[in-house]
Amino acid sequence: MDFSSYECIEFSRAGRVLVLSLNRPAQRNAVNARLHHELSRVFTDAQRDADSDVVLLTGNGAAFCAGGDIDWMQLSVDEPEEFEKTAREAKDIVYSQLDLEKPLICRLNGHATGLGASLALLCDVIIASDEAKIGDPHVSVGLVAGDGGALIWPQLVGYAKAKKYLLTGELMTATEAERIGLITDVVARAELDAAVDALAQRLAAGATKAIRWSKVTTNLPLRQLFHSYFDAGVAYECLSNRTADHAEAVAAFREKRKPVFSGR
Numbered sequence: 106m107d108f109s110s111y112e113c114i115e116f117s118r119a120g121r122v123l124v125l126s127l128n129r130p131a132q133r134n135a136v137n138a139r140l141h142h143e144l145s146r147v148f149t150d151a152q153r154d155a156d157s158d159v160v161l162l163t164g165n166g167a168a169f170c171a172g173g174d175i176d177w178m179q180l181s182v183d184e185p186e187e188f189e190k191t192a193r194e195a196k197d198i199v200y201s202q203l204d205l206e207k208p209l210i211c212r213l214n215g216h217a218t219g220l221g222a223s224l225a226l227l228c229d230v231i232i233a234s235d236e237a238k239i240g241d242p243h244v245s246v247g248l249v250a251g252d253g254g255a256l257i258w259p260q261l262v263g264y265a266k267a268k269k270y271l272l273t274g275e276l277m278t279a280t281e282a283e284r285i286g287l288i289t290d291v292v293a294r295a296e297l298d299a300a301v302d303a304l305a306q307r308l309a310a311g312a313t314k315a316i317r318w319s320k321v322t323t324n325l326p327l328r329q330l331f332h333s334y335f336d337a338g339v340a341y342e343c344l345s346n347r348t349a350d351h352a353e354a355v356a357a358f359r360e361k362r363k364p365v366f367s368g369r
Contacts, residue, residue: 106150106151106153106154106155106156108150111143111147112139112143113127113128113129113137113139113140113143114126114127114128114140114143114144114147115128115165118156118157119302119305119306120306120309121156121157121158121159121309122157122158122159122160122161122305122306122309123151123154123156123157123159123160123161124160124161124163125147125151125160125161125162125163126163126164126165127140127162127163127164127165127169127170128165129165130164130165130166130167130168131166132171132174133166133167133168133170133171133215133216134164134165134166134168134169134170134171134221135170135171135172135173135174135175136170136172136173136174136177136220136221137174137176137177138177138191141177141191141194141195141198142194144194144198144224145193145194145195145197145198145201146197146201147201148160148198148201148202148204148205148209149201149204151205151207152201152204152205152206152207157207158207158208158308158309158313158317159207159208159210159305159308159309160205160207160208160209160210161209161210161211161212161301161305162209162210162211162212162224162225162228163211163212163213163214163301164214164215164221166215167214167215167216168214168215168216168217168221169211169213169214169215169216169217169221169225169237170217170218170220170221170224170225171216171218171219171221172218172219172220172221172222172242173219173220175246175355175358175359178246178346178355188343188346192339192343195251195252195339196335196336196339198224198252199223199227199252199253199331199335200328200331200332200335202224202227202228203227203324203327203328203331204328206317206318206320206321207317207320208229208230208308208316208317208320209228209229209230210228210229210230210231210232210301210304210305210308211224211225211228211230211231211232212232212297212298212301213225213231213232213233213234213237213239213279213288214234214237214297215234215236215237216237216238216239216276217237217238217239217240218238218239218240218241218242218276219241219242219243219250219252219254220252220253222239222240222241222254223241223252223253223254223257225239225288226253226254226257226258226261226287226288227253227257229320230289230290230304231288231289231290232288232289232290232291232292232297232300232301232304233279233282233283233288233290233291233292233297234279234291234292234293234294234297235278235279235280235291235292235293235294236279236294237278237279237291238276238277238278238279239276239277239279239282239287239288240270240274240275240276240277241254241258241270241271241274242274242275242276243271243274243342244271244272244273244274245274245354245364246351246354246355246358246364247345247348247350247351247352247353247354247364247366248342248345248346248351248354249338249341249342249344249345250271250338250342251338251339251340251341251342251343251345252338252339252342253331253335253338254271255271255338256330256331256334256335256338257327258270258271258287260327260330261286261287262285262286262287266285279291348369349367349369350364350366350367350368350369353365353366353367354366
């Protein structure tokens, strides 16, 4: 595969393992328009890559992914037609990630929030640094967690835990995330690469077709769930994007102050 057209995702290989690294480290790998577009096709390209059997997703720099870039998100308010493109790409991201037949490992090197958390949680195995935190703070900026969080969190930890974190936007440590079953494993930061590499190489050396088809079978209910309800999540996020509370959250972010919500 020729990955030269990508600007915000870096590619490398370790044998039959293809490594995808979100590459906006100065912005904590926050997703802007370009990265969002690239995410909407990278898992399809990874599926077609003949030189890999395992895919690893991580972030360059200190963070895994800080969610949506606030300036880009504001475009959806100022230019509503931009949201139509974003919504289509959001579906492509989730569907292609769930459709990827190769095992997908998340190397959670740092904080993962909002869309960043969804990208991590839709991987098959999530191994995190003990210094990482994860959460879905959409509500803290006046938005609905419509890009996947509202659907995947309850599947992993149940509705009681999921709704607490989705309705408050609270972040949790990787240790707590592992305890409640949100992620697979947590290791010391110095041991992260070794733990991830060991699993990736073990899967790469395994019975490729059996592993792939086991994943495909396991993902069938998730694919059905997302194809049934994801459009509604995107629609509700679109509605929340037009609210006064979201506009206030954006203004507060830019002015470096705490937002004052009005419920409108």
